[in-house]
């Protein structure tokens with residue numbers, strides 16, 4: 001049976017790998033640049049979009065951090081997050097786990113409070129207006145030191161009850177997970193869940209480290225784990241959730257062609273994969289576009305698509321009863337299909 005756009009859009013799903021700063025669309029970037037009197041090095045939305053031509057992760061990160069300069073006040077963070085929630089809701093997302101990069105903002109003099117209060121007020125509005133639940137994942141920038149990560153964790157202390165997990169992002173190669181073993185141990189002691197980008201550009205060894213040194217609850221990306229048979233087996237045995245991002249993989253040249261995407265190989269190997277958008281404003285699509293892209297390129301079946309959506313709930317950082325309630329919404333949707 002063909003998997004229609006309507007089926008994909010209507011399918012209740014969670015998004016587990018989304019950098020909120022990566023949802024800043026060029027139009028809003030211009031609006032905020034005017035609102036805050038911050039110059040950006042582009043004359044038009046078209047010029048911004050033309051700059052989004054990357055050949056590796058670092059090309060993207062340079063532009064992504066520059067784009068974040070327009071974010072100044074809690075209202076800016078609120079508006080950016082609400083724009084994401086609305087687009088995600090239109091794609092059938094009923095629960096979203098938002099990563100944010102405090103160091104990108106605190107290092108240029110924006111108070112942690114402005115960042116998090118803006119995100120928290122948007123979460124509340126999304127719950128009220130869209131019926132969408134969400135939670136926050138505080139990410140450490142891995143190109144910075146572990147000491148700086150510890151300072152960030154300390155800054156977050158007054159809001160710790162509003163933060164569910166910590167993550168690790170930014171330039172992967174040369175910054176292995178083990179560099180952050182102590183700060184992740186400290187976060188775990190505080191009751192936070194753990195996730196880390198690993199095996200996007202970095203080698204399978206970084207995925208092993210994420211498992212054995214950081215004791216992750218989830219792996220972000222994980223593509224290169226497939227190069228290591230033992231590692232693939234381990235991820236399958238543990239049913240470790242992988243937050244896979246096909247359009248990101250394409251834009252950042254992790255794969256040469258969407259037709260080469262390994263999502264079906266992951267499922268066939270018994271891995272617990274999910275589909276996500278990563279940085280939708282930069283990579284050309286929201287979560288629904290990611291489902292569509294791999295259905296078309298890899299011929300995923302309707303059952304595959306359902307399994308991916310189910311994994312998004314069971315792999316979420318929600319308490320088991322809340323995750324089960326979302327799985328029930330998925331089942332109700334499926335039961336109502338012709």
Ligand code: HPA
Nearest residue numbers: 019169170171197278279
């Ligand atoms: O895809 C990514 N990889 C690493 N760091 C990131 N920060 C935002 N997006 C990414």
Ligand SMILES: [Zn+2]
Nearest residue numbers: 019169220278
């Ligand atoms: Zn990411």
